[in-house]
Amino acid sequence: MAVRIARRLAGFLATLLAASFVIFAAVYAAPGDPAVFLAGGRDKLTPERLATVRAQYHLDEPLVVQYGRWLGDCLHFDLGRSFKYGDQVADLITARLGTTLELVAYATVLFVVLGVGAGILAAVRQSTWVDSAVVGGTTLAASVPSFVAAIALVSLFGVQLGWFPVTGSGRGFAGTLHHLTLPALSLALGALALISRVTRQAMAEAAASDHVEAARASGVPEREIVRRHVLRNALGPIITMCGLVMAGMLAGTVVVETAFGISGIGSLLVGAINTHDFPVAQAVLLLMVAGYIAVTTLVDLLHPLLDPRVKQEARTA
Amino acid sequence: MTALTLAPVRVPDRRPVGVTVAAAVLLLVVLAALLAPWLAPYAPDAIDLSASLAGTSGDHLLGTDSSGQDLLSRVLHGARSSLVAPVLLLAVAALLGVTLGVLAAWRGGWTDALVSRLTDVMYAFPGLLFTVLIIAVFGTGTTTSVLALGLAYTPTVAKYTRSLALAESRKPYVDAYRIQGMGGARICALHLVPNLGRAVVGYLVVLFGEALMSLATLSYLGFGAQPPSSDWGLMVQEGQAAVVQGALLPALVPGTAIALVVVSFNVVGVWAADRLGRQA
Numbered sequence: 001m002a003v004r005i006a007r008r009l010a011g012f013l014a015t016l017l018a019a020s021f022v023i024f025a026a027v028y029a030a031p032g033d034p035a036v037f038l039a040g041g042r043d044k045l046t047p048e049r050l051a052t053v054r055a056q057y058h059l060d061e062p063l064v065v066q067y068g069r070w071l072g073d074c075l076h077f078d079l080g081r082s083f084k085y086g087d088q089v090a091d092l093i094t095a096r097l098g099t100t101l102e103l104v105a106y107a108t109v110l111f112v113v114l115g116v117g118a119g120i121l122a123a124v125r126q127s128t129w130v131d132s133a134v135v136g137g138t139t140l141a142a143s144v145p146s147f148v149a150a151i152a153l154v155s156l157f158g159v160q161l162g163w164f165p166v167t168g169s170g171r172g173f174a175g176t177l178h179h180l181t182l183p184a185l186s187l188a189l190g191a192l193a194l195i196s197r198v199t200r201q202a203m204a205e206a207a208a209s210d211h212v213e214a215a216r217a218s219g220v221p222e223r224e225i226v227r228r229h230v231l232r233n234a235l236g237p238i239i240t241m242c243g244l245v246m247a248g249m250l251a252g253t254v255v256v257e258t259a260f261g262i263s264g265i266g267s268l269l270v271g272a273i274n275t276h277d278f279p280v281a282q283a284v285l286l287l288m289v290a291g292y293i294a295v296t297t298l299v300d301l302l303h304p305l306l307d308p309r310v311k312q313e314a315r316t317a
Numbered sequence: 318m319t320a321l322t323l324a325p326v327r328v329p330d331r332r333p334v335g336v337t338v339a340a341a342v343l344l345l346v347v348l349a350a351l352l353a354p355w356l357a358p359y360a361p362d363a364i365d366l367s368a369s370l371a372g373t374s375g376d377h378l379l380g381t382d383s384s385g386q387d388l389l390s391r392v393l394h395g396a397r398s399s400l401v402a403p404v405l406l407l408a409v410a411a412l413l414g415v416t417l418g419v420l421a422a423w424r425g426g427w428t429d430a431l432v433s434r435l436t437d438v439m440y441a442f443p444g445l446l447f448t449v450l451i452i453a454v455f456g457t458g459t460t461t462s463v464l465a466l467g468l469a470y471t472p473t474v475a476k477y478t479r480s481l482a483l484a485e486s487r488k489p490y491v492d493a494y495r496i497q498g499m500g501g502a503r504i505c506a507l508h509l510v511p512n513l514g515r516a517v518v519g520y521l522v523v524l525f526g527e528a529l530m531s532l533a534t535l536s537y538l539g540f541g542a543q544p545p546s547s548d549w550g551l552m553v554q555e556g557q558a559a560v561v562q563g564a565l566l567p568a569l570v571p572g573t574a575i576a577l578v579v580v581s582f583n584v585v586g587v588w589a590a591d592r593l594g595r596q597a
Contacts, residue, residue, distance in 0.1 A: 015437065018441070019438055019442065022450070026450055027454070031455070139583070143526060143530075143580040143583050144576045145533055145576070145579070147534060147550075147572075148553065148572035148575055151553060151557060151560060151569065152569065155565045155568070155569060159561065159565065160565075166560075166561055167561075248443040248444055251446050252444060254445070255534055255537070258537075259537075259557070269449065273452060273540065274457070278453060278454075281453040282453075285442075285446060285450055285453075288443070288446060289442055292442075292443040
């Protein structure tokens with residue numbers, strides 16, 4: 001077990017190092033002088049600003065040293081300065097990270113409840129019209145890009161019916177919930193197909209095992225069988241998939257926050273790219289990628305705790 | 318195995334009617350794109366401020382946007398770039414992916430290890446973030462988006478091709494050519510890759526819907542096609558401001574077009590890939 005954890009952590013660190021190096025070295029792929037690029041282009045560029053950039057990024061030193069120093073700075077949450085906002089990048093991010101995490105959390109609750117629910121329904125009512133409706137409906141939902149779903153939801157529930165606000169992220173718990181319902185829904189819709197399909201498949205596999213047959217033969221009520229024998233044994237793959245989808249949602253906020261005018265790190269990234277503010281884009285990308293790798297690693301490490309059978313397989317293997 | 322065991326989900330297999338409808342939709346869209354200059358009642362960039370945000374009427378079948386541009390004409394013209402760009406990006410991904418995949422399978426050893434480490438690093442970027450990084454470096458625009466997305470799709474294609482090529486390279490005909498004294502590069506280019514063609518194309522067909530969706534998303538974010546293009550993703554972005562004023566058509570017309578094409582393509586694509594795979 002300890003070996004497994006150590007190996008996973010080493011893999012996590014290696015991937016993180018490689019990905020962060022790609023994000024860092026991207027500056028050198030940009031056409032022209034990296035200092036000019038980091039300062040946001042030639043217009044309104046002063047020698048002082050250029051000197052600040054050179055000092056911040058240690059541009060006069062060898063690449064590996066630069067990378068090491070940059071990584072060290074990032075670990076101390078010193079992410080440089082945004083030339084568009086004239087602000088510390090770290091401050092820009094901390095001011096917006098909360099909203100983004102709330103959005104991801106809300107969307108996660110929605111896709112877990114709706115996706116797993118639909119999957120259970122499809123598995124229990126297998127090969128009936130309910131099953132077809134779930135599969136068809138979720139596949140359809142997965143074919144609609146999240147920004148189109150966002151506009152459609154805003155048009156219907158925001159503008160026509162007036163049930164939900166059209167933009168912003170709201171104040172207080174109720175206000176946040178009210179404001180983030182449509183954004184979270186557009187974020188969650190695309191994940192429903194995957195989650196419900198995994199749930200349906202995992203439950204079908206669990207339902208095919210002998211102990212379910214035995215339980216049914218000894219007269220255990222069907223409800224009880226589904227809950228205690230089928231769903232419980234199917235939880236491993238379901239929870240793993242939910243974790244992976246949640247990790248990917250950090251990237252999905254880029255689109256949804258833009259569509260709803262929510263001030264989070266996703267919309268910060270889009271704004272940074274459209275205004276050539278590379279230090280901000282770099283920092284947000286690093287944060288999102290690090291978060292993604294961390295959550296996927298965590299899911300992988302938690303898997304044996306949820307499903308002791310995996311632990312045994314790992315031991316015998 | 319009891320009756321509860323599932324076959325993998327294959328919606329189109331169960332509903333060939335859906336496949337027919339989807340194929341018909343796609344045919345119509347392709348025709349519309351080809352015939353756009355003749356079908357469109359107005360020029361896509363004809364501005365008429367007196368008809369700003371008009372609803373559906375005889376003059377403007379699908380209404381107009383805030384500059385009074387006819388939405389039907391714009392969507393018809395936009396079908397061209399919205400359909401051609403995904404093909405181009407898949408061509409880029411296929412070229413790079415097949416090359417890398419075959420190279421990794423054929424050479425093995427450190428080449429294989431290098432390719433798989435490279436793909437691992439790219440997989441560490443969730444969703445569109447790898448593409449976004451490239452766009453952040455090289456700037457926005459259709460060309461950058463197509464190339465960046467092509468690069469982002471490369472690992473997937475490479476991984477798929479590698480597994481196919483690995484199985485293919487163990488077949489007796491490869492040894493036969495080798496005994497005849499044919500070089501590795503020649504065997505790959507003339508015999509191995511053509512034999513993989515069918516399966517790779519089937520795989521690319523399945524990716525098309527997602528590729529169109531990703532490109533539309535990039536244009537929506539302002540990273541792809543730039544005004545005055547009639548690209549669908551860009552049209553949704555431009556039409557969004559009017560939604561709050563109660564004019565829904567400018568955003569919903571191109572949005573529906575995207576969703577319709579992606580849904581149809583996914584239905585037809587899965588079905589077609591299934592058949593291609595079965596015959597291969």
